[in-house]
Amino acid sequence: MPITTFEEKTYLVIDNCVLSMLTDCFCDGHKRLSGIQLLHETQQSILDLLNIMKSFAVDGSLHTTQVVSLEYQPQNGILGNHILDRRHIKTMAMQVRRQFELLGTSPNSIQYLRELPKAPRHLIHPTDGLSDADMSLIHLGLHLTQNGNKVFLLSNDQDLLQFSSWIRIQKCLRNPPMNPVNLEGMLCLAYLDLLHRNCDISTKQMSQFINYLIRDTGNRMAEREKVSLNPKKGAQILDQIAAINQVFAKSIEDKLNKQGVLA
Secondary structure (H helix, E strand, O other): OOOOOOOOOEEEEEOHHHHHHHHHHHHHHOOOOOHHHHHHHHHHHHHHHHHHHHOOEOOOOEEEEHHHHHHOOHHHOHHHHOOOOHHHHHHHHHHHHOOEEEEOOOHHHHHHHHOOOOOOHHHHOOOOOOOHHHHHHHHHHHHHHHHOOOEEEEOOOHHHHHHHHHHHOOHHHOOOOOOHHHEEEEOHHHHHHHHHHOOOOOHHHHHHHHHHHHHHHHHHHHHHHOOOOOHHHHHHHHHHHHHHHHHHHHHHHHHHHHOOOOO
């Protein structure tokens, strides 16, 4: 994870898996509450964090695509296990979606990405690889690179991150002003730790995010192992979580040193 400081403002493209993870994490953090109070506190925590992220965006906005926005269905997560009026959950989902600038994506632009020469076949396959929604985020990210700033694609989808890394070095996509080198695929927690280093997210909050991700990832991998989980992909996921932990530990040490605690 080479990026450890905010050197410049960037565009932010956010995947649904990040929103879903944050929703479940905040819901878990407010589990002492029940009913509409749980929903309200979870929603407010999400909006507060999104506003922090907006403050670091070059245009003061968060970006996603229309199809990915519709994938955000908080009732499919922890909130769905609580006795709540589905209309209230739907209202919450609409409030979160309103925080984003949305881009529509044409089937032709998706197909163009799937037909890029020498693209990894396991990633571009229309049924076994990345979905059209995933591809729409790549298209959006490339579109935003035309403005000359870096574009951070925040996702914990290993395949999407892998494809975004492959896209960055494709010379055929360097069509000024578009520059794929400016597209950065980052795990969501790696970016949140940049906010932690900047003191906009507390160490307690970062610990909550990381501990939740570790538990959730372990549970998901255990479930997938019962069906099929590529050992190489599983190892990559575990390596990235370990890297996140190391980066977080270093950022805690750095902050303590700055405050003179370890002097």
